[in-house]
Amino acid sequence: MKVIIIGAGMGGLSAGLALKRLGHEVTVYEKVTEIKPVGAAISLWSNGVKCLNYLGLHAQVAALGGQMDSMAYVDGLSGKTMTEFSLQPLVESVGQRPYPVSRAALQQMLLEQFGAGAVHLGMALTDVTDDGHQVTAHFADGHSDTADVLIGADGTHSTVRGYILGQQPERRYAGYVNWNGLVDIAQDIAPAQQWTTFVGQGKRVSVMPIAGGRFYFFFDVPLPKGLANVRSEYQRLLRSYFEGWATPVQTLIDRIDPETTNRVEIHDIEPFMTWTKGRVALLGDAGHSTTPDIGQGGCQAMEDAIVLATALQTNTLGVEDALVRYQNRRNQRTADLVLRARKRCDVTHAKDAAVTQAWYDGLWTEDGSNIIRGIVANIEGNPLD
Ligand code: FAD
Numbered sequence: 490m491k492v493i494i495i496g497a498g499m500g501g502l503s504a505g506l507a508l509k510r511l512g513h514e515v516t517v518y519e520k521v522t523e524i525k526p527v528g529a530a531i532s533l534w535s536n537g538v539k540c541l542n543y544l545g546l547h548a549q550v551a552a553l554g555g556q557m558d559s560m561a562y563v564d565g566l567s568g569k570t571m572t573e574f575s576l577q578p579l580v581e582s583v584g585q586r587p588y589p590v591s592r593a594a595l596q597q598m599l600l601e602q603f604g605a606g607a608v609h610l611g612m613a614l615t616d617v618t619d620d621g622h623q624v625t626a627h628f629a630d631g632h633s634d635t636a637d638v639l640i641g642a643d644g645t646h647s648t649v650r651g652y653i654l655g656q657q658p659e660r661r662y663a664g665y666v667n668w669n670g671l672v673d674i675a676q677d678i679a680p681a682q683q684w685t686t687f688v689g690q691g692k693r694v695s696v697m698p699i700a701g702g703r704f705y706f707f708f709d710v711p712l713p714k715g716l717a718n719v720r721s722e723y724q725r726l727l728r729s730y731f732e733g734w735a736t737p738v739q740t741l742i743d744r745i746d747p748e749t750t751n752r753v754e755i756h757d758i759e760p761f762m763t764w765t766k767g768r769v770a771l772l773g774d775a776g777h778s779t780t781p782d783i784g785q786g787g788c789q790a791m792e793d794a795i796v797l798a799t800a801l802q803t804n805t806l807g808v809e810d811a812l813v814r815y816q817n818r819r820n821q822r823t824a825d826l827v828l829r830a831r832k833r834c835d836v837t838h839a840k841d842a843a844v845t846q847a848w849y850d851g852l853w854t855e856d857g858s859n860i861i862r863g864i865v866a867n868i869e870g871n872p873l874d
Contacts, residue, residue: 491636495614500773500790501642502599506544507798520613526592529670530705535585536871537788554588555698558682562852565689568735574857589697617652624768639769647775653766660756662714663780665838669707670750678737691839711838723747760824764816777823782834785826
């Protein structure tokens with residue numbers, strides 16, 4: 490079959506790879522001329538890594554992945570460790586290490602594997618038409634292309650979603666702003682092989698190792714939507730938001746490079762179950778836009794890619810039927826995870842101060858088993874279990 494994919498993010502390229510491996514002819518169209526991911530890095534939990542392994546990228550993803558052996562929560566104000574534990578039980582439970590990776594490196598790796606020649610940049614999809622036999626993508630520059638199937642992997646602001654649903658669901662502001670970037674690993678910030686998270690006042694500061702001796706860092710601060718985004722102000726603002734916090738947090742703020750730091754107002758979309766219309770289907774954030782609080786958005790896009798390719802292997806009842814089977818295998822799992830992330834988001838960011846205080850109190854006596862159980866529950870149910 491000929492398949493058009495709209496969007497060359499991690500979802501679109503993973504789907505492209507999965508479909509190409511099964512012999513389909515795949516063309517990817519991407520709106521921007523240079524792909525700049527919204528974040529510096531991403532934690533690929535074991536389910537995401539399993540998807541990349543399945544696509545034949547076992548060695549490549551391992552090479553990009555940071556050595557994250559343990560996890561700790563630290564009281565942000567006092568700097569005292571609340572809980573610290575090995576992630577080995579997690580690895581043994583699901584059979585695969587998680588890998589925090591640089592987004593730019595992941596994107597480059599997927600692009601190289603898929604083949605940059607089949608990715609057309611600077612092509613913004615504006616409309617879709619489906620005559621029941623073939624589907625046509627129409628682009629802003631007047632160009633069009635026709636295929637058997639069209640996959641909308643065009644992210645949280647998806648145009649294809651509007652075509653499928655006949656309306657655009659609103660993005661919901663989750664109530665906090667996230668700053669993220671990369672710094673050199675340094676013991677005066679946190680141990681090199683640990684995912685360390687400083688918590689307090691409904692805020693969060695986190696570092697996790699990626700390859701190349703770097704920490705992926707992020708700061709979360711509950712704030713109103715729409716505040717000015719002025720790069721030269723990032724450090725001053727972070728110093729004021731984290732005034733009185735422990736020395737490693739101040740050190741981290743001193744070391745960030747505002748020029749390469751991203752500032753993101755975090756949103757999600759209320760889960761919806763219709764992902765397909767005729768020969769067109771959604772994949773990744775276009776179908777399930779989530780807050781990043783359980784680190785599953787990108788991993789779910791990769792799971793979608795595997796299930797989509799598998800579903801299209803059987804199209805004796807038609808392509809439309811294969812896409813509905815794909816949708817039905819994916820929409821409940823991703824809806825559950827979007828709502829789980831939203832719940833985690835609210836606890837972490839003090840939507841209800843008493844609930845967040847109870848969480849902090851519990852961290853002092855946590856031995857890791859509850860946290861690992863929660864992460865394993867997100868990973869389980871993936872198509873490669
Ligand atoms: P995108 O990566 O958004 O790609 C969509 C592509 O489509 C873009 O390149 C866009 O330019 C293109 N496009 C859009 N419209 C058009 C059009 N009309 N025509 C052509 N092209 C178009 N996930 C995890 O798994 N782990 C994490 O640790 C994690 N951390 C995160 C931290 C933050 C701060 C944020 C914001 C998200 C995080 N996520 C994480 C979520 C993850 O980034 C997304 O789920 C993932 O990027 C979705 O991939 P995608 O391919 O569906 O969409």
